[in-house]
Amino acid sequence: MQQRIFGLENEYGLIFSPNGKIYLPMEKVLGYIFEGLIPNSWPSNAFLVNGARFYQDTGCHPEYSTPECDNILDLVIHDKAGERLLEACLPAAEERLREEGLSGEIYIFKNNTDSLGNTYGCHENYLMRRDVDFWKVTEQLIPFFVTRQIYSGAGKVLKVSGKPQYFISQRAQHIHEKTSSSTTSSRSIINTRDEPHADAEKYRRLHIIVGDSNMSEYATYLKVGTATLVLSMIEAGFSVAGMELEDPVKAIREISRDPTLNKKVKLDDGRQMTAIEIQRVYVKRATEFLDAQAHDPVLDDVLTKWVSVLDRLEEDPMQLVHEVDWVMKKHLIQSYTEKKDCGWDDPRVFLLDLQFHDVKRTRGLYYLMENRGMAVRVVEEEAVQRAMSVPPQTTRAKVRGDFIRFARAKNRSYTVDWTYLKLNGYWEETILCMDPFSAVNRRVEELLSQVSGARMYR
Incomplete structure (x- = not known):
């Protein structure tokens, strides 16, 4: 099986909470964060000693692009290293603010939406073969990416017609096209920007902008692992025929709005299937693919976890309360509302939703759950700490x-x-x-x- 290069780009949310009534441009706050990572380099973007890239993206979002990785576990490690690097900048950045008489706390969130309804992304990059038909590949990938959210979604509480509703994915409601070259004005499931950063005659880049940012290492591993497996099998000629969706954009939104996972979406041929049923079609083909040829043993583990997750989602999604972000967050909020005897429209619920994604480990709710053994890890913290300064x-x-x-x-x-x-x-x-x-x-x-x-x- 051909080797592959992977990369993840995460745009982070940024908030400065001052002690008192102070207005401070976010560009200045971001500048102090940059100082901690890239001395003397602000305001330009820069690469770090671990091979990653850190820069300011549209809307004053810090963005961390992992270095090139050639295995899935390394990618999970370096994705987490990005969180740790940003977390490590907070004390010095807050101290710099205090030196200017601007005391307060800086919050960095690994999420995809803000309180005003704006969205920012988590982009996946997969190096793929140039000699395969890109459009035939994308047609087979779109149903997979539309339904993958059932185990890779980060969860979100949104008000619909004035009432709170829980969504599986943060990005799903912001997708407008099947494919597009834009990442902002017409966000698509698959972005067609062709920047392989390699020999363009041999490779192109598969750029996926539909996914959520994950706090869960397990979800990141499965999100990237399943995509890798499906892409590899399609490149090898193990096609997935007859799964085209009648309206992929409508389908991705409908699936996101149904945490019971019972919603059926319509296919081109008139059939209706749930997201789990569609995912199982890809699982069956992936099993045949792995049985037919030599492959990276990691893909066997990905397939095993994929099947297990789909089985548990079908029985009861809450069985994945330690692995899948949207399930973890839903359980957290349900427990809170029951304890406080309040509704999902309580302002504290929206705060919990946000605090789940705080990268500061002594404050973020995901990390408080992890510290209590309520989140499954797939990589060692020692490896994450090393990746902050050592490239793959x-x-x-x-x-x-x-x-x-x-x-x-x-x-x-x-x-x-x-x-x-x-x-x-x-x-x-x-x-x-x-x-x-x-x-x-x-x-x-x-x-x-x-x-x-x-x-x-x-």
């Missing part, structure tokens, strides 16, 4: 991260992007790094050796 060791990210670490240690100005590196000034040469699977680059090694030698003999 088997992809191009290692070349980039090591280069940045070297340049900073030598106090040298540098320019970096996904596919190139450059030391500014002496030996000013742009070195292309087009192979995302390569953790070594001979020309970069020569350059660093030259610079070190020149320093030695000055």
Whole structure:
């Protein structure tokens, strides 16, 4: 089976809660957060020593793009490392505010909507083969992504006609197209932007913008793992025929509005199926695919977890109270309303919804649940802490991260992007790094050796 490169981009919500009546532009708050991650680099975006990219996205959202990963567990680790890096910036950023007489707390949320109804994304990137028909692949993927929310949704309380209603997915209500090149004006299930950051004759990028940001490591693992498995089987010719939805945008919204998972959506051929039934069609084909050829053993684990999750969702979604974000949050809110004898329209319910996504581990409700053993982990915290400063060791990210670490240690100005590196000034040469699977680059090694030698003999 062909290797694959994965990446996740998470846009974070940002709030400054002042002590007193103070107005402070969010750009300034974000600037102090940037100072903690990228000294002397604000306001430009920048790459970090772990190979990841951190920058300001539209709407003053901090965005963290993981380094290139070539296995699913590494991706989960580096996604969590992004949370930890932002969390680690909070004390210094708040101190900088206090130095200016602006005391208060900064909140960073790994979610997808704000109180005004705006949305910001979690984008998934999968390197895929150029020689397969992209449009045939997308047609087969769309029903999968429409229904995947039943185990990857983050959950959201929204008011509908003045009454609170619980939705499975935060992003579903903001999707308007099947496919589109835009990520804002006409958000789609599959984004067609073709930026492979690799050899464009061999690869293209599958850019998915329909998914929610997950606090649960288990949900992230399953979200990316199942997508990888389905993409791999379609690329290998194991097609999924006859599952086209009559109206995918309508279907994704209808599924999101039904936490009982009983809603049937209409297919092109007139049949009606639930999200679980549609997912089982993909499971059956994925099983046949794995049985037919050698593959990464991780995919066996993904398939096992996928089947288990669908079985439990069918029996009773609340069985997944330790694994799936929307179920965890629903259970949390139900328990709270019963304890406080209040309705779902209570303002505290909307606050709970938001606090579930707080990345500060001593404050965020997800992490309070995790600390009590109420959230399943799939990676070790030690690995997450290491990933804050160490890039994946088997992809191009290692070349980039090591280069940045070297340049900073030598106090040298540098320019970096996904596919190139450059030391500014002496030996000013742009070195292309087009192979995302390569953790070594001979020309970069020569350059660093030259610079070190020149320093030695000055």
